[in-house]
Amino acid sequence: MSGTSTDTTRTVLAVRNLSKTFPGQRALDEVSLELRAGEVHALLGENGSGKSTLIKCLAGFHEPDPGAVIEVDGRAFEAAATTAAAEHGLVFVHQDLGLIPTLSVTENFAICRRYDTRMLARVDWSAARSAATRALTALGHPELPVDAPVGRLPVASQTIVAIARALATAEDDARVLVLDEPTAALPEAEAERLFDAVRQVAAHGVAVLYVSHRLEEILRIADRATVLRDGRRIDTVEVPGLKVGDLVRLIVGRAVGPVGRERSAARAAGEELLEVSGLSGHRLRGVSFQVRRGEIVGVAGMLGSGRSELARMLFGAQVPTGGEIRLNGVRATLRSPREAVRRRIALIPEDRRREGGVLDMDITKNLTLPSLPRFWRGARLATAAERSTVSRLIDTYRVRPAAPGRLFRNLSGGNQQKVVIAKWLDTEPDLIVFDEPVQGVDVGAREEIFRLVDQAAARGAGVLLISSEIDEMLALADRVLVLRDGRLTHELDAAATSAHEVTQLTHFDSEPGPGSEQELAR
Structure with missing residues (x-):
């Protein structure tokens, strides 16, 4: 990074009159934006508002329409090539992370920083591993295996690797660090470490462009915010002194009510649908619980608690090492997703791009894939x-743009999630497992998705809701299961529980007292 002195009035990045037109759609319309040295500048808007398109224009992935001007430190550059951004000191962590899944963590670091070599141009793997370890340690994650293929890591760990790699690169002449949904897959504790790292980068004069749908964290970390709506800049505001409601009104143009306050009147727990007894696996150890028809059961736990492993076992994507699963009172041996679908189980996975949809298929094929036999004559x-x-x-699910031939990979994150949810709910499953259903989704789409969760339960499905959004989960769920280190430690009445209590139970074995070492560490 550059020196430690920071002139917070100096413009580092200036974007003027940036437009981008795709066939049949104007994604950006005369957008202007300025980032100052040492500031964290939030870029806000609903899914499809143009945020990712703007970032891809800065990165050289998309070529802007004629007339756009982009300057770094007063020097204009052509955004039509990916090399231009790097040459001008722009560093990116994109929403799809930009990692190569078949390469190790060390190799993913090295391809950005170049390989250290010894005599005869041989790669110095010891130095490369040390560099990756230092970067991960600086972000608070020295435990991540630097020799493991990135594709085998959980999505949250992949996010940490991508962020650490970008921050490590930012130590070398970076002028602007762009973070696109960096905390979407991160629990609160990991997000806090990221905030500290972002502040350190900004303190050295680097401008940070920060995209997130978690509005509470925007209030904590951002200095200013620019809001996009339908491809146009609505306003740029100073963040200190604002409330979440102020940001919501700017983003969607209206107030959005609290999620789950008006649950469906038809919701009532019926007969037992799912019984899990002593379920064990790589992380899970002897987990037992039940889900009834018409009931929403929340699952809370930190990264590594076994939440996603539980989801994979219920969908037949991972075979348990012990215990049993019973559906409608009958033991179910779920050895493949095909068997789970036959048993009327659906999974909306945490990683929608890798596991939820087929990137190079269009909306039509993605929507009908699970129910294709219905359309054969x-x-x-x-x-x-x-x-x-x-x-x-x-x-019904308000997928935008309403273009059946549009590729899944070209949809915004929220609309990808709507497609994934729509294709599974259309199969009318008995048991639905939602694993982080609103991860990386804007405030308006979140409202819609949680409404769909509620409606699924109202029609008689049993719902298992795995979510890091504790407040919203409590507003929607009937009960909450707390997982810690692979064990089910608590079962709570959602209506009688606070988000603070759930967070404490996911982090600590018991509620720490005031002034305790654990409490002070927070």
């Missing part, structure tokens, strides 16, 4: 029936 696909179903799902 003999040896032919009933395309008219398929089109009718897709049109209904796009309208």
Whole structure:
């Protein structure tokens, strides 16, 4: 990074009259933006508002329409090539992280920082591993295995690797650090470590462009915020003194009520649907619980608690090492997702891009993939029936843009999630496992998704809701299960429990007293 003195009035990055037009869609319309030295500048807006398009224009992934001007320290550069951004000191952590899953953590670091070499141009792997370890340690995660392939790490750990790599690169002449949804997969404790690292980078004069749908963290870390809506800049505001409601009104143009305050009147717990007894695996150890029809059961736990492993076991994507699963009173041996689907189980996974949808298929194929047999008439696909179903799902779940032929990879994060949810709920499953359903989703889409969760339970499905959004989970759930170190430690009445209590129980074995070492450490 550059020197420690910071002139907070000096403009580092200036964007003027930036537009970007795709076939049939104007994603950005004359957007202007300025970032100052040493500031954390939030970029806010609903999914599809143009945030990711703006970032990809800065990175050279998209070429802006003619007339746009982009300057760093007063020097203009052409944004049509990916090398231009790096040459001008722009460093990125994109929403898709930009990691190569088949390479190790060390190799993913090295390809950005270049490989250290010894005599005869041989790679100095010891130095490369040390550099990766130092970067991860600086972010508070020295335990991550630097020799493991990135693709085998949980999505939260992958996010940490991408952030650490960007921050390590930022130590070398970075002028602007762009973080696109860096905390979407991170629990609160890991997010806190990231905030500290971001502040350190800003303190050295680097401008930070910070994209997040977690509005509470914007109030804590950002100095200013620019809001986009439908591809246009709505306003740039000073963040200190604002409340979440102020940001919500700027983002969606209206007030949004608290999630879950008006649960469906039809919701009532019925007969027992799922019984899990002594379930064990790589992380899980003897977990037992039940879910009834019409009931939403929340699952809370830190990274590594076994939450996602539980979801994979219920969907047949991971075979338990012990225990049993019973559906409608009958033992279920779930050895594959195909078997789980046959048993009317659906999983909305944590990693929607890698596990939830097929990136290079269009919206139509993604929406009908789980229910394709419905559209076969003999040896032919009933395309008219398929089109009718897709049109209904796009309208019901408010997928935008409403373009059935658009590739899944080209949708915003929130609209990808809507497609994933729509395709599974259309199969009318008995048991639905939602694993971080609103991760990286804007405030308006969050409201819609939680409404869909509630409606699924109202029609009689049993719902297991795994979420880091404790307040919203408590507002929606009937009961909450707390996982810690692979064990089920508490079962709580959601209506009689606070978010603070749940957070304490996921972090500590018992509630720490005032002034205790654990409490002071927080």
